[in-house]
Structure formats: C-alpha cells, structure tokens
Amino acid sequence: MKIVYFAWVRERIGIGEEEVALPAGIVTVDDLLHWLKGRGEGYGAALQAPEMIRVALDQEHVPHSQPIGQCTEIAIFPPMTGG
Amino acid sequence: MKIVYFAWVRERIGIGEEEVALPAGIVTVDDLLHWLKGRGEGYGAALQAPEMIRVALDQEHVPHSQPIGQCTEIAIFPPMTGG
C-alpha cells in the first residue's frame, strides 16, 4: 500500500512517499496512525498530535475512524492552508 | 427656486427643469408636492401617488416631512433603479 506525506508531516518523516505492508489488525485510519507513530523518531515527531493530522484515502478526506478498506493510496498531512 | 425632474416624473410633467416662485405657506416637501400636483394635467399624472415620489434638496435625499428651507435646487424623481 502506498502512503504519501505532505508539508511538515513529510518533512518530519523525511520522505514524500513509501510502500508499506500493513500488519494484521490495522483496520481504521486511527490504527494506521498509531502503528506508523512507532516506526521511528521522525514518525513519532510527525504524528505526536493525531488531532492535527488529516488523512485522505484515494484522495478523499476521511475521519480517523474510517476503515482503510481496499484503497490504494493513503495521504497523511497537516491541516490545509490554501487560498 | 429651481426644480428638476427625472425619469417618468420628467416625462409626465413634460419638462426637465423649471424656476418656480413658491407661494406662501409651502413649508415642507409634502406641501410642495401637493401644490405642484394642482398645476396641470402632467403634474397631476406625475404626482398622483406621492408614496412613489422621491425628493432631494440640494442633492440630498430627504423624507417628505422635511422643511424645504433655504435650498437652491429641488429634485423630484421616481424610486431609483441603478446598479
């Protein structure tokens, strides 16, 4: 599964995207964020405040309670500041 | 005193402006409209529905109860339809 990172999430993790094999038991976005946070210092720094994190599954913004399901691209990023 | 007319008030009265000597007893805009209405058929047609008439004294929109005072130009016109 492909995960892409943007803005300061990308900077703290240190990469813009990666392929990951999700371990069994990861069902929701919440589960995913919790698992990712334990993968290293950069991940910990990026995801320390989950309420600041926005997630899109296949380019659709979803709540953290959303099951990941069969999506092909997960995007993780800070609150948006466009316009 | 100079009176100027616009739009369908001007058309019905038949002139765009005129000099008038106001008779004694004309104090407010209301008094003026009532007096003008009796000056002929065109005036009657223009001023038959006073609630439709707007008045400006020296280019300031005023209510019909306003005393005319020392103004030099009175404008009489229908509701505005700009923009």
Place this chain on the structure above:
Amino acid sequence: MDAVSVVVGPDRIDLAEETRRIAPGGDAGGVVTFAGFCRDEAGRLKALEIEHYPGMAERAIRRIAEEAAGRWPLLRLRCIHRHGLIPPGEEIVFVACASVHRQAAFEAAAFVMDFMKSKAPFWKREHLADGTVGGWVEAKDTDDLAADRWHRL
C-alpha cells in the same frame, strides 16, 4: 489610486484595466470585484437607457463608498456607474474592494452594490428589439430589502 474613487460617466468600463489597477502591490490579501451587465432578456432588449442626476449621482455613490470604507478595513474601493444607452453584454456598473481580509472585501462590495441599486439616482428604461421604447424599469422591493438589511447589523 485614492483609497476611495468614484466615476460616473457614459464610457465603457475597461474591466481588465480596472482589475489590474485594483491589484495590490503587496499590502492587500484579497480583492473582490462585482461587474453588473446589461442582459438581452432572451432577445427582447436592444439596450438599456440609463438616466442619472448629474452631481448627485457621484455624491450619493461617494457617500456609500465612504460609509463602506468606514465600516470595513478596506485598502482601496473603486466604484464606477455608467449612464446613457447600454446594449446587452456591456457592463453597467463595477465595484472593486481591496482588503487584508477577504470577508471584509466580500461584504463591502455587496454593501456598495445593494445601495447603488436603490439609493443612487439612476433610472433604467428599456429600448426594445422591435425599435420601440419600452417602459421604465420598476424598482424592486427586493432591492430595497437588500439595502435595508445592512441597517440591522
């Protein structure tokens, strides 16, 4: 450009040029513009004739514009209203507001337009496609209501 500028005249409004002029050098966050156009009313209309009260038209618009500039933190406000014969597709009126905050620019432009519709001395008459001169456009209660809603704020 002065902070508030008002033009009343018969000439075309160069929307591209006006848009360029209001664009800020680096001090404004947002610019809202409104342009009002003459409609063809499905082919019924040859032109709108706009009569105005010279002198008072500029004064009334300037007063509206200055009230807006006092009410919202605007950097620049430009108001243009045409008079004369205006064929369908041509612009009649233009308002542009530059402000640090977009909300202020939106509200000020809407405010100015609401007042120009019912409080500035202009009157529209229809010239019809068949060559005849139609009636004067009637004032709409909705335009009075639109202007009045700002008194409630």
Place this chain on the structure above:
Amino acid sequence: MDAVSVVVGPDRIDLAEETRRIAPGGDAGGVVTFAGFCRDEAGRLKALEIEHYPGMAERAIRRIAEEAAGRWPLLRLRCIHRHGLIPPGEEIVFVACASVHRQAAFEAAAFVMDFMKSKAPFWKREHLADGTVGGWVEAKDTDDLAADRWHRL
C-alpha cells in the same frame, strides 16, 4: 468555457484575461470575482511556497465548485489555485462566478473561497527576506469556522 472549470498549476493567473473570459455575452446579470494575493508582511516575506497534493487538489476544488453550482443558480464558475514559489504582490488564487442574480454570485464566490482555505490540500510555507526558510503557515480556526458556517444554512 464550461459551466464549472478548475485549474491548479504553477503559472501566473492573468486576472485581466480571466475577467474578460468570465464576462457574459448577455445572459448574466452579475459577475463576482475574488483574487487572493501574496502579502509582503511589511517586508518580512520573500515568497510563499505552496505545496499541493497533485490530483486531489483539482478534485477537491472541483467538488467545492460543483457544490456551489448546485446550491446557487450560477451560469459559470471558474476556480484557479497556484502552487510553487509565489513572491509578494502575485496572485495565489482566483474565483469568478457569473449569475443572473448578484446575491447568488457573491455568496457562491465567498463559499468557494471559504472551502478552498481549509478543505483543499494546499499548504503554505514562508520564505523570509533574510534568505532563510521560515515555518509552515498554521491553519486558522477562523478559516475552519468560515467553512463551517455554510453547513448551518
């Protein structure tokens, strides 16, 4: 031009040309535009860097635009958002709405802007006049509130 059109890209927005393009032939009464500019923050800022999520950025704006077109009787709606390095004075974002009724055009343009601020995947970072790269611009609660107010209608 299609009824709804969306552009996301690095190029300058030609405001004069966009203003010309949205101007109607005789079917629209009013056109409202909003242009958002990069401020210089009193000389502190050399540029804003705007990162975006390619693909999702266009999708999110198109969804916002189509929601606006369903909610108000619009004739045309054009939305442009830039990404990349943008120096002070240059435009970042542009929205234009053409409608028969001015109120609809004002509301739809404000609605689209409120959503673009907090619901489209763009992130701003400051590049400072002293040559350093500053921080990411923080999301403002007021922008979330601005977007949320439309749910209450």
